[in-house]
Amino acid sequence: MSILxxxxxxxxxxxxxxxxxxxxLGGAASYFTTAASLYSQVNLVAVVGSDxxxxxxxxxxxRPVNLAGLQICxxxxxxxxxxxxxxxxxxxxLDTQLGVYAGFHPVxxxxxxxxxxxxLANIQPELQMEVLEQAPRARLxxxxxxxxxxxxxxxxxxxxxxxxxxxxxxxxxxxQYTNRASxxxxxxxxxxxxxxxxxxxxxxxxxxxxxxxxxFFSAPTFPLEEVIDPTGAGDAFAGGFLGxxxxxxxNSDGQYAIYDIRRGVVHGNIIGSFVCEDFSxxxxxxxxMDDVADRYRILVECSHFDPLWRFGA
Amino acid sequence: MSILxxxxxxxxxxxxxxxxxxxxLGGAASYFTTAASLYSQVNLVAVVGSDxxxxxxxxxxxRPVNLAGLQICxxxxxxxxxxxxxxxxxxxxLDTQLGVYAGFHPVxxxxxxxxxxxxLANIQPELQMEVLEQAPRARLxxxxxxxxxxxxxxxxxxxxxxxxxxxxxxxxxxxQYTNRASxxxxxxxxxxxxxxxxxxxxxxxxxxxxxxxxxFFSAPTFPLEEVIDPTGAGDAFAGGFLGxxxxxxxNSDGQYAIYDIRRGVVHGNIIGSFVCEDFSxxxxxxxxMDDVADRYRILVECSHFDPLWRFGA
Numbered sequence: 001m002s003i004l005x006x007x008x009x010x011x012x013x014x015x016x017x018x019x020x021x022x023x024x025l026g027g028a029a030s031y032f033t034t035a036a037s038l039y040s041q042v043n044l045v046a047v048v049g050s051d052x053x054x055x056x057x058x059x060x061x062x063r064p065v066n067l068a069g070l071q072i073c074x075x076x077x078x079x080x081x082x083x084x085x086x087x088x089x090x091x092x093x094l095d096t097q098l099g100v101y102a103g104f105h106p107v108x109x110x111x112x113x114x115x116x117x118x119x120l121a122n123i124q125p126e127l128q129m130e131v132l133e134q135a136p137r138a139r140l141x142x143x144x145x146x147x148x149x150x151x152x153x154x155x156x157x158x159x160x161x162x163x164x165x166x167x168x169x170x171x172x173x174x175x176q177y178t179n180r181a182s183x184x185x186x187x188x189x190x191x192x193x194x195x196x197x198x199x200x201x202x203x204x205x206x207x208x209x210x211x212x213x214x215x216f217f218s219a220p221t222f223p224l225e226e227v228i229d230p231t232g233a234g235d236a237f238a239g240g241f242l243g244x245x246x247x248x249x250x251n252s253d254g255q256y257a258i259y260d261i262r263r264g265v266v267h268g269n270i271i272g273s274f275v276c277e278d279f280s281x282x283x284x285x286x287x288x289m290d291d292v293a294d295r296y297r298i299l300v301e302c303s304h305f306d307p308l309w310r311f312g313a
Numbered sequence: 314m315s316i317l318x319x320x321x322x323x324x325x326x327x328x329x330x331x332x333x334x335x336x337x338l339g340g341a342a343s344y345f346t347t348a349a350s351l352y353s354q355v356n357l358v359a360v361v362g363s364d365x366x367x368x369x370x371x372x373x374x375x376r377p378v379n380l381a382g383l384q385i386c387x388x389x390x391x392x393x394x395x396x397x398x399x400x401x402x403x404x405x406x407l408d409t410q411l412g413v414y415a416g417f418h419p420v421x422x423x424x425x426x427x428x429x430x431x432x433l434a435n436i437q438p439e440l441q442m443e444v445l446e447q448a449p450r451a452r453l454x455x456x457x458x459x460x461x462x463x464x465x466x467x468x469x470x471x472x473x474x475x476x477x478x479x480x481x482x483x484x485x486x487x488x489q490y491t492n493r494a495s496x497x498x499x500x501x502x503x504x505x506x507x508x509x510x511x512x513x514x515x516x517x518x519x520x521x522x523x524x525x526x527x528x529f530f531s532a533p534t535f536p537l538e539e540v541i542d543p544t545g546a547g548d549a550f551a552g553g554f555l556g557x558x559x560x561x562x563x564n565s566d567g568q569y570a571i572y573d574i575r576r577g578v579v580h581g582n583i584i585g586s587f588v589c590e591d592f593s594x595x596x597x598x599x600x601x602m603d604d605v606a607d608r609y610r611i612l613v614e615c616s617h618f619d620p621l622w623r624f625g626a
Binding site for chain 1: 488495518529530538539572578579613614615620
């Protein structure tokens with residue numbers, strides 16, 4: 001089952017305390033597309049400038065990626081530059097140049113219209129809404145966002161949240177959007193907006209899944225020996241999550257079984273962990289499903305404990 | 314099997330953004346003793362001043378707590394005051410008055426000497442070493458510490474680490490002690506000092522267990538609806554961890570099975586989560602093993618995912 005994604009394709013310049021990468025392939029949709037295309041065909045909707053390196057397009061053409069919805073416009077590709085702090089969990093944005101994204105409006109090609117899985121990567125909520133309106137057959141819609149939209153376009157973001165099935169948010173974003181100190185209470189507020197699931201991304205601590213039926217799931221994390229560059233980990237998480245779901249069938253009511261949603265979160269953690277092992281999408285280029293299966297097996301092993309303990313038993 | 318603990322007993326004044334508690338029972342050994350006495354007898358070694366409220370002693374006398382090693386000295390009980398930030402993960406220490414701890418030397422009563430499980434709660438490493446030398450029959454030794462000792466008495470702390478089986482450290486303390494950005498690399502450095510296990514405490518994110526045999530365990534967290542006061546969560550974690558181990562038998566070689574160590578970590582997370590639900594040891598006063606078993610069952614459920622997934626299977 002193919003997946004439709006709309007979001008940013010960019011050229012990133014990233015500095016960490018240990019290394020630097022200049023004008024590498026970046027942007028939420030790039031990470032998502034590369035990750036999810038390990039599982040299924042990805043239909044990309046985005047825009048790049050006339051300066052966008054052809055090698056990146058060729059790379060995607062070598063994978064199950066449909067570029068019919070990628071606009072190539074006169075002008076400069078979106079650029080972003082950031083510097084990470086010593087602990088790699090915090091970063092400062094040094095520069096943002098919207099380039100061709102300044103006038104971007106997503107157009108979904110006819111050949112994408114039957115797509116049933118939709119990922120709204122982090123872009124302006126009004127553009128996310130334009131995509132929702134062009135994709136009436138989407139049966140599972142997943143939304144990502146960022147602090148900027150919570151602060152500047154809260155009302156529009158809320159409208160999008162009310163239209164989708166699953167929201168991905170970092171812990172800080174949940175607190176910021178809901179203005180509640182308690183994460184559990186904040187998530188309940190979000191679920192009350194009509195979401196089926198909220199996935200709280202916690203960086204190197206993994207992810208928590210909260211569902212409208214009142215259950216939650218604490219997914220194990222894969223402790224990395226070395227983090228080279230955490231950029232895109234959240235987008236790659238989404239790629240693993242929706243990528244996995246694209247390989248399974250929903251129930252007869254069109255809903256995905258909770259155990260598939262959980263496995264999707266584990267896949268998200270796995271793909272997110274791989275992305276951190278190199279700059280840009282470097283690690284994803286050579287990643288195979290066998291690598292994913294190996295790490296899945298490790299996560300099963302590292303999270304298992306005896307379920308049958310009872311005191312005195 | 315009884316547990317020997319040495320550490321601080323204090324009177325704490327704690328402010329959170331929402332409430333304040335004055336001169337309540339605090340100190341690492343108080344949290345540990347109260348938590349672990351839910352499982353087994355605890356033999357306490359500590360000191361309090363002549364101003365220490367009798368009600369706290371009476372409370373412990375009503376539980377399986379042996380106070381033979383609690384010195385009551387002329388002078389003031391150790392006092393500590395702190396204020397938590399909005400997110401409850403960070404706090405500022407406002408005041409520390411050592412009182413009778415200034416001249417404290419632990420003395421292990423004869424009736425404690427056969428104790429096989431030993432917890433060295435957070436006090437000066439030289440006092441922890443004095444206890445190790447008085448407890449030659451301890452067959453499982455667990456060490457806690459804090460940033461202050463890493464900075465001021467690193468050499469003595471290292472000697473203690475080299476003498477014990479299991480070290481509990483927060484993630485920040487691992488980075489600080491090992492001076493490595495990678496947690497995994499830092500933990501390897503610690504294991505190379507001769508430890509059997511390192512438990513990395515991650516606050517509301519739970520705990521990771523790394524073992525000398527190369528395995529690791531990612532324990533699920535219990536997301537609390539409301540955190541009243543996180544003080545003592547790490548000490549209560551240790552109480553649940555050693556408390557659980559006190560109820561099981563080691564293997565014939567005297568070592569605990571890895572699945573028991575893992576269950577111990579889960580018990581630690583559970584007891585640590587309960588402590589945060591009230592000031593001081595408030596929540597532990599009424600806590601029952603049924604409450605623990607309920608939360609254990611929830612953690613089993615919330616961390617389970619299908620181990621048999623293979624792509625295309």
